[in-house]
Amino acid sequence: MVSSLLALPSTFSRLNLVQKSSIFIPFTFKALSLLKFHKQPRLRPFNYPLLHFPSSLNSPEAHFSTSRRPVSSKSFDVDLVVLGIETSCDDTAAAIVRGNGEILSQVVSSQADLLARYGGVAPKMAEEAHSQVIDQVVQDALDKASLTERELSAVAVTIGPGLSLCLRVGVQKARRVAGSFNLPIISVHHMEAHALVARLIEKELQFPFLALLISGGHNLLVLAHDLGHYTQLGTTIDDAIGEAFDKTAKWLGLDMRKSGGPAVEQLAQEGDAESVRFSIPMKQHKDCNFSYAGLKTQVKLAIASRNIDAKVPLSCASSLDRSSRADIAASFQRVAVLHLEERCERAVEWALKIEPSIKHLVVSGGVASNQYVRARLDQVVQKYSLQLVCPPPNLCTDNGVMIAWTGIENFRVGRYDPPPPANDPDDFMYDLRPRWPLGEEYAEGRSEARSLRRARVHPSLSSLVQASLQQQ
Numbered sequence: 082m083v084s085s086l087l088a089l090p091s092t093f094s095r096l097n098l099v100q101k102s103s104i105f106i107p108f109t110f111k112a113l114s115l116l117k118f119h120k121q122p123r124l125r126p127f128n129y130p131l132l133h134f135p136s137s138l139n140s141p142e143a144h145f146s147t148s149r150r151p152v153s154s155k156s157f158d159v160d161l162v163v164l165g166i167e168t169s170c171d172d173t174a175a176a177i178v179r180g181n182g183e184i185l186s187q188v189v190s191s192q193a194d195l196l197a198r199y200g201g202v203a204p205k206m207a208e209e210a211h212s213q214v215i216d217q218v219v220q221d222a223l224d225k226a227s228l229t230e231r232e233l234s235a236v237a238v239t240i241g242p243g244l245s246l247c248l249r250v251g252v253q254k255a256r257r258v259a260g261s262f263n264l265p266i267i268s269v270h271h272m273e274a275h276a277l278v279a280r281l282i283e284k285e286l287q288f289p290f291l292a293l294l295i296s297g298g299h300n301l302l303v304l305a306h307d308l309g310h311y312t313q314l315g316t317t318i319d320d321a322i323g324e325a326f327d328k329t330a331k332w333l334g335l336d337m338r339k340s341g342g343p344a345v346e347q348l349a350q351e352g353d354a355e356s357v358r359f360s361i362p363m364k365q366h367k368d369c370n371f372s373y374a375g376l377k378t379q380v381k382l383a384i385a386s387r388n389i390d391a392k393v394p395l396s397c398a399s400s401l402d403r404s405s406r407a408d409i410a411a412s413f414q415r416v417a418v419l420h421l422e423e424r425c426e427r428a429v430e431w432a433l434k435i436e437p438s439i440k441h442l443v444v445s446g447g448v449a450s451n452q453y454v455r456a457r458l459d460q461v462v463q464k465y466s467l468q469l470v471c472p473p474p475n476l477c478t479d480n481g482v483m484i485a486w487t488g489i490e491n492f493r494v495g496r497y498d499p500p501p502p503a504n505d506p507d508d509f510m511y512d513l514r515p516r517w518p519l520g521e522e523y524a525e526g527r528s529e530a531r532s533l534r535r536a537r538v539h540p541s542l543s544s545l546v547q548a549s550l551q552q553q
């Protein structure tokens with residue numbers, strides 16, 4: 082056993098290309114448990130299990146290969162307890178999850194009121210709102226789980242993509258908790274978390290799989306080869322589908338307090354989806370990229386031509402006005418989703434060529450809570466005998482569970498940072514990644530229609546993880 086432990090690779094920072102062993106004291110699982118135990122006696126000591134690696138530990142791929150679940154003994158899974166913190170956009174969320182996927186608590190403080198008032202996320206106001214509630218949200222998560230910080234094994238936190246000002250609030254809190262209680266910290270990619278939470282609810286979901294991630298700020302089709310290894314098949318060239326739902330709701334005068342998407346979905350049920358002939362975006366581009374800016378304009382024009390006044394709330398609209406709004410909602414939703422369907426079909430074909438063993442399409446992110454989206458995409462995957470995996474709605478929209486779970490997946494394979502100091506200096510430079518791709522672009526899928534803003538984009542998560550693996 083001792084020799085196996087000595088043979089373990091030192092942990093490396095999940096994201097920075099620096100092997101921590103070269104800077105810090107070698108930090109094996111064993112060292113970690115001793116360190117924690119020495120400084121901070123725990124009520125129930127967490128036993129870090131032996132990692133089982135293939136015999137040839139010198140080959141790079143022997144380390145941290147994650148296609149199987151490498152560290153997954155029952156006691157490891159039950160004893161591992163991770164706090165996840167999410168503040169990348171307008172929801173302040175925290176959750177505590179066990180290594181076996183048991184959700185011990187989940188708390189979300191939404192800024193929907195601010196969103197309804199200002200019709201969008203204002204970064205400075207969102208930052209202030211996060212700062213006001215972050216301590217309480219984390220405390221509530223601990224209380225609901227009947228735990229104290231001392232009983233945690235690690236803290237996971239979103240470091241990007243998202244709004245810098247907002248990300249900073251979560252990262253500062255995570256570092257304060259981790260530093261004060263001597264806990265390792267795991268940096269999480271928000272979009273990876275949207276995809277991986279599907280593995281918490283569907284235990285059969287193995288890599289590789291295809292994922293469609295649809296939210297307020299992102300429209301991504303990614304092929305998930307392995308943990309930390311993604312190929313981007315498509316992304317949006319302008320707006321994401323969630324943004325189109327939100328603007329449609331605003332212009333139709335709908336109640337935005339639960340965000341625009343659910344309001345449009347509900348009103349669409351009353352409307353005739355064939356009544357307004359919106360055109361499907363990017364039909365002529367045979368790739369997997371998305372565009373919703375043009376559809377937004379079409380909706381705006383349709384609303385103007387029917388003299389709908391957004392200042393008149395839906396509840397006060399005449400029945401003719403109401404049915405006209407419902408027709409627009411239904412027609413918009415139909416075409417917005419037709420665009421998803423068309424892109425997904427192509428992505429499935431591409432994905433099956435690259436990874437013929439894929440069996441699942443994961444659909445996650447806030448818009449994946451939409452029942453119409455789910456039903457239509459289910460029909461797409463059935464054509465290819467694949468299975469659709471959609472997390473439940475409260476795990477599709479931003480939440481702390483997905484961050485904690487992604488932390489767990491990475492912790493299991495040794496991707497975490499050692500505990501930070503109890504107090505960061507005032508001028509500490511936080512590692513925040515507001516614009517951060519998940520994977521490298523699929524070269525054959527490049528579109529001439531792309532007008533993507535490329536300025537100041539951080540290297541992708543996948544390229545960082547792959548480079549780190551090669552350095553092992």
Ligand code: KG4
Nearest residue numbers: 296297298323341342343447448451478479
């Ligand atoms: O993933 P998420 O919670 O936050 C981001 O990372 O953006 O997604 C929020 C987006 C919003 O645009 C919201 O309107 C949309 O998800 N959304 C929906 C539904 N529920 C939330 N869109 C359509 N139908 C829904 N039921």
Ligand code: ZN
Nearest residue numbers: 296446447479
């Ligand atoms: Zn999100």
